[in-house]
Amino acid sequence: MVTIIPLVTIVTSVTWRWTMARNPETAPSPASGARRIARTAAAAVAAALALALLPAAAASADEEHVVVAGDTVWDLARRHGTSVDAIARANALANPDRIRIGQRLIIPGAPTSSPAAAADATYTVVAGDTLWAISRAYGTTVDAIAKANGIADPSLIRIGQVLTIPGRGAQPLVGDTFAGRTYPAHVVAAANANKAALNAMDVPSTKEMQQLVVRIATEMGVDPALAQAVAYQESGFDQRAVSPANAIGTMQVIPTSGEWASDIVGRRLDLLDPVDNVTAGVAILKRLQRNGTPLEIAIAGYYQGEASVKKKGMNPDTERYVANVLALMKRFQ
Incomplete structure (x- = not known):
């Protein structure tokens, strides 16, 4: 069953193809709204990412930890001043809840300084837009956009309305480091663009x-x-x-x-x-x-x-x- 977005359903060609594969008779026709939002979002993400990567935080050296009885990734993250997500990425853990005794984990070094916060972005509403779709594309929330723009009813936005999209701080949609490797800015920018596009799409469970x-x-x-x-x-x-x-x-x-x-x-x-x-x-x-x-x-x-x-x-x-x-x-x- 395709999840129906309240108010206005934005359907991409990818969503249409997946729906067609499951139910050809009821599949909606393609529309380009989410991809267009994603392209606009990707440009903002790339700009924010460029700012965030310039003053990159210095980090302490990675450590190695051998898992013992009672360890959890959450406890290790707190103990070493890092995050569950960072440990999971560094060790290619699909499920951070599943580690085994004797397993050797790389503990990424914690940053010693914070990069500058990303600036707010702006977005101009066009036909078919919803705050839900826009928030997914930019990696933020409906509430955050509504608050930033003084919108009392998130279901009421108008074509041509210019919205302020609150900055996401130092964190882009996708970081720049995985398994101890830091990737070039242009690769990370492309990753953020793809993440924004996927966030704006309806995908299978x-x-x-x-x-x-x-x-x-x-x-x-x-x-x-x-x-x-x-x-x-x-x-x-x-x-x-x-x-x-x-x-x-x-x-x-x-x-x-x-x-x-x-x-x-x-x-x-x-x-x-x-x-x-x-x-x-x-x-x-x-x-x-x-x-x-x-x-x-x-x-x-x-x-x-x-x-x-x-x-x-x-x-x-x-x-x-x-x-x-x-x-x-x-x-x-």
Whole structure:
């Protein structure tokens, strides 16, 4: 069932395609409202990100912690002055609630100074807009926009109205660091643009995405347990997930890998599209297992890159990733 946005439903071509796949008779026709909002939001996010990245905070060195009985990621984050999200990103944890005794975790260094707060943005309302859609695109809330603009009734906005979008402080929609690596500003800006676009779209639930992974893996001749394990490890079946490396969607495919997958399947794939995103990831998994490549090496290639694994072997974080995926495969078999 498609979630209906109150007041005015904004439907993107991606939403239309997903709805068509489930119920061709009742699917609404495509509209471009959310993508247009996302493009405007992306420009604001990129500008804010540029400001935020210039005075980047100095950080203390990363630490390593061996999990003992009673540890939780939340406790470790408080103890080391960092966040659950930062620890999860640094260790490729799809579910921060699941850590095991003896597991080695990288604890990212806590920042020693705060970057400057992002400035407010402005947005001009056009036909079909709602505060809900605008807030999703900019990574804020309906209440925050209503308060910033003195709007008593959030359901009443008018075409041509110029809205102040409150600054999100130092945090963009997507940060710039993952697994101990800091990514270039242009990559992070692209990731933020994609995150803004996905936030403005109606996407399948995690349960629906899991079902989609199983269906497409089966159709393409890939072990559904492997495809599910990778999807869960990468995103927890979250189609709105975007990493600082600009890995997009449920299968966390970066654009260059998306181009490779497009060549494999013989058509252009849109990584923001749920069906295309899963198709890309599954196609890559199938290609990585060609010529009898061992499963562990194929999984490592998905995370680290096939050429890198062949040249350097598995990085320590890749070894953890492979172990996690193999464990998850047993769960999904």
